[in-house]
Amino acid sequence: MQVDGGWGSGNVKEAAAAGANCIVSGYALFAACEPAKDISYCRKIVEESQQNSYALNQSKEAQKKKLEEELSEALANLEKQKDETIKAFDAISEMVKVFKKALPV
Numbered sequence: 316m317q318v319d320g321g322w323g324s325g326n327v328k329e330a331a332a333a334g335a336n337c338i339v340s341g342y343a344l345f346a347a348c349e350p351a352k353d354i355s356y357c358r359k360i361v362e363e364s365q366q367n368s369y370a371l372n373q374s375k376e377a378q379k380k381k382l383e384e385e386l387s388e389a390l391a392n393l394e395k396q397k398d399e400t401i402k403a404f405d406a407i408s409e410m411v412k413v414f415k416k417a418l419p420v
């Protein structure tokens with residue numbers, strides 16, 4: 316994302332934090348006492364922000380993957396419990412049938 320106008324060493328952090336990776340700066344840098352130093356500083360800030368953003372995205376992806384794995388495991392456990400419950404219900408139904416046959420009417 317590119318931002319244009321009024322950006323320099325005094326406010327580049329805000330632009331970089333907002334996702335800017337291309338800072339267009341004219342007067343703010345050329346009017347500076349040490350333009351080369353300010354340009355290096357701005358470049359450093361933007362690069363650090365991009366690295367932090369990348370690391371954050373990687374962390375979020377890892378968290379998402381872990382949650383998806385946990386959800387998949389939980390669903391598999393629920394499916395297993397459902398099958399066991401159905402088997403238990405079927406066994407109880409069979410026992411009821413046996414008791415009904417054994418009891419005098």
